[in-house]
Amino acid sequence: MIAPSILAADFARLAEETAAVRGADWLHVDVMDGHFVPNLTIGLPVVQALLSNTDIPVDCHLMIEDPDRWAVGYAEAGAHNVTVHVEAAGDPSKIAKDIRAAGARAGLSIKPGTPLEPYVELLAHFDTLLVMSVEPGFGGQEFIPDVLDKVRAAKRLVAAGELSVLVEIDGGINAETIERAAQAGVDCFVAGSAVYGADDPAEAVRQLRAMADT
Numbered sequence: 553m554i555a556p557s558i559l560a561a562d563f564a565r566l567a568e569e570t571a572a573v574r575g576a577d578w579l580h581v582d583v584m585d586g587h588f589v590p591n592l593t594i595g596l597p598v599v600q601a602l603l604s605n606t607d608i609p610v611d612c613h614l615m616i617e618d619p620d621r622w623a624v625g626y627a628e629a630g631a632h633n634v635t636v637h638v639e640a641a642g643d644p645s646k647i648a649k650d651i652r653a654a655g656a657r658a659g660l661s662i663k664p665g666t667p668l669e670p671y672v673e674l675l676a677h678f679d680t681l682l683v684m685s686v687e688p689g690f691g692g693q694e695f696i697p698d699v700l701d702k703v704r705a706a707k708r709l710v711a712a713g714e715l716s717v718l719v720e721i722d723g724g725i726n727a728e729t730i731e732r733a734a735q736a737g738v739d740c741f742v743a744g745s746a747v748y749g750a751d752d753p754a755e756a757v758r759q760l761r762a763m764a765d766t
């Protein structure tokens with residue numbers, strides 16, 4: 553699965569930019585609050601506008617403090633997947649329960665420097681594990697290959713039947729890095745600059761998908 557990140561899109565033309573990635577599996581939306589990460593993007597009103605304007609399932613990546621308070625609103629608005637950061641969540645399993653009760657998939661994200669082991673049991677409450685392959689906050693950064701160990705560890709647990717999560721990766725995914733991530737077992741690839749930096753974003757999605765499938 554390929555999830556273009558609109559962080560790399562032209563925010564003045566969000567409707568056209570969303571239409572430009574027709575055929576994508578998920579539309580990845582980075583919500584940043586200027587506190588959890590040193591950048592500020594968009595919030596619920598803009599996500600609601602996007603939701604009413606696209607058939608692509610929307611994948612909300614909340615890089616915010618106090619997701620315990622805010623996450624459920626994105627699920628209620630109709631997002632397909634709502635992901636919170638384990639470093640910011642007060643009661644992650646309660647957040648997951650609330651997101652699921654509102655009809656969305658629940659995702660848990662970990663920053664590059666955060667280990668997976670302490671959270672393995674927590675993952676039983678979640679549908680998605682979002683492994684960050686850059687420090688969250690900005691697009692266009694270089695892929696950190698070390699995080700693939702966490703992908704492999706999660707996929708081993710899935711294969712052993714101990715875990716049932718879709719593994720998503722976010723940051724620095726492009727034609728040079730996607731195959732390595734695919735070999736590690738990633739199920740869903742977020743790509744911002746590699747998609748919106750291309751002349752034809754929909755074609756870039758198809759090409760990335762083909763590379764991930766080889």
Ligand code: DX5
Nearest residue numbers: 557688689691692724744745
């Ligand atoms: C970074 C965001 C990413 C970002 C990825 O904090 O979570 O989703 O858009 O951008 P690229 O693909 O350019 O690294």
Ligand code: ZN
Nearest residue numbers: 582613722742
């Ligand atoms: Zn993201």
